[in-house]
Amino acid sequence: MSGVQEHSKRRVCYYYDSSIGNYYYGQGHVMKPNRIKMAHHLILNYGLYRHMEIYRPFPAQYEDLIKFHTEDYITFLKQAVPDNLKTLNKQMVKFYVGEDCPVFDGLYEFCQLSSGGSLAAAT
Known part of the structure; x- marks a missing residue:
């Protein structure tokens, strides 16, 4: 029974950056x-935020990202934008980028925010 009591004292928290909703994977993509x-906004409007902690993630830096991914891959993410995909075709094949994992405007910044939240939560 002590495990249940101990666990019930923990608070729910999550990381949220207000700019995250501005990214767009492209038409027809499920994400x-x-x-x-x-x-x-539902959490705020229903007052659920009163029962949790909300933090804003720091964007993960290049040095953070290369701890988990190759430098080539992170460099590709920094360079890739919809306008230069033809010049990055070889890297797109190498890193399995395409329909399921598309390149979109702000891809690197999106990855920084997502990774920053994950790293902070894990810490």
Whole structure:
């Protein structure tokens, strides 16, 4: 019984950056970052935030990202934008980027925010 009592004292928290809902994977893609923004607004409007802690993630830096991924991959993410995909075709094949994992405007910044929240939560 002590495990239940101990566990019930913990608070729920999450990381949220208000700009996350501005990213767009592209038409027809199942990932919709705007849903994160909508969920956050529901949490606020229903008053659920009173029972949890909300933190803003720091964007993960290049040095943080290369602890988990190759430098080539992170450099690709920094360079890749929809306008230069033809010049990055070789890297797109190498890193399995395409329909399921598309390149979109702000991809690197989106990855920094997502990774920053994950790293902070793990810490």
